[in-house]
Amino acid sequence: MQLYLCIISFIVGICLGSFYNVCIFRYIKGESIVSPSSHCPKCGHVLSWWENIPLISYILLKGHCRKCKEKISLKYFVVELISGIWSLLLMIKYGLSIPYFIYLGFGGIFIILSFIDLDIYILPDELTLTGSIVALMAAPLIGVDFLYSISGAIFGAGMFFLIQKTYKILKNKEGLGTGDIKLMFLLGALLGIEAMPFIIFVGSVVGLIGGILFLKIKGQDTQNPIPFGPFLCFSTMLYILIGKEVMSLYYQ
Numbered sequence: 486m487q488l489y490l491c492i493i494s495f496i497v498g499i500c501l502g503s504f505y506n507v508c509i510f511r512y513i514k515g516e517s518i519v520s521p522s523s524h525c526p527k528c529g530h531v532l533s534w535w536e537n538i539p540l541i542s543y544i545l546l547k548g549h550c551r552k553c554k555e556k557i558s559l560k561y562f563v564v565e566l567i568s569g570i571w572s573l574l575l576m577i578k579y580g581l582s583i584p585y586f587i588y589l590g591f592g593g594i595f596i597i598l599s600f601i602d603l604d605i606y607i608l609p610d611e612l613t614l615t616g617s618i619v620a621l622m623a624a625p626l627i628g629v630d631f632l633y634s635i636s637g638a639i640f641g642a643g644m645f646f647l648i649q650k651t652y653k654i655l656k657n658k659e660g661l662g663t664g665d666i667k668l669m670f671l672l673g674a675l676l677g678i679e680a681m682p683f684i685i686f687v688g689s690v691v692g693l694i695g696g697i698l699f700l701k702i703k704g705q706d707t708q709n710p711i712p713f714g715p716f717l718c719f720s721t722m723l724y725i726l727i728g729k730e731v732m733s734l735y736y737q
């Protein structure tokens with residue numbers, strides 16, 4: 486039964502990932518999410534059902550459009566895989582429960598935000614602000630009291646607001662986007678103030694290493710902007726999976 490649930494959760498995850506891909510790539514291109522149907526961005530070839538199967542189609546097509554042979558971005562595959570693994574790990578940790586569904590949904594928001602931010606350095610308000618309202622309502626369902634939830638949101642957003650202002654005064658340029666502040670509000674609202682030290686600390690460490698890698702891959706120097714959203718989302722997802730265990734070990 487457990488194995489069966491794990492397999493189902495993985496399949497659900499990769500199918501959701503396929504939908505996240507639509508959201509990510511159409512947001513970046515400024516297209517509508519509902520129409521038109523999935524197509525090759527170069528030749529417009531409309532994908533048939535078997536070219537639309539998460540993970541499998543990418544492997545079958547060897548990463549190229551069937552008609553014009555244009556390379557399909559590996560990001561499609563990566564998003565589906567991350568989403569599948571996320572759903573699977575949540576199922577292993579939380580089983581078929583309310584927290585599973587809540588974290589699955591927010592994981593989707595984190596994945597979409599991360600891949601948009603990596604590409605165009607934007608964390609869309611549609612996701613951060615709407616997500617914050619949903620997070621405040623969902624927090625009690627995952628065992629976070631309203632008081633912890635609201636204080637987490639204010640603490641997280643407040644910290645980042647102060648960092649942003651300080652950086653601007655010291656260096657006289659933008660160091661932290663306003664989108665990051667809104668994202669911190671969401672994360673605090675969802676997981677409460679007790680999660681903030683872990684998320685900020687791990688996010689900063691991973692962000693420092695990941696940021697250097699990011700600039701290396703893009704062939705840019707350290708004067709160029711680094712998206713911070715993906716690293717905050719990563720540390721949040723890590724917290725959801727093992728954060729409480731790590732924190733209790735640390736305090737011992």
Ligand SMILES: [Zn+2]
Pocket residue numbers: 525526527528529530550551552553554555
């Ligand atoms: Zn094509």
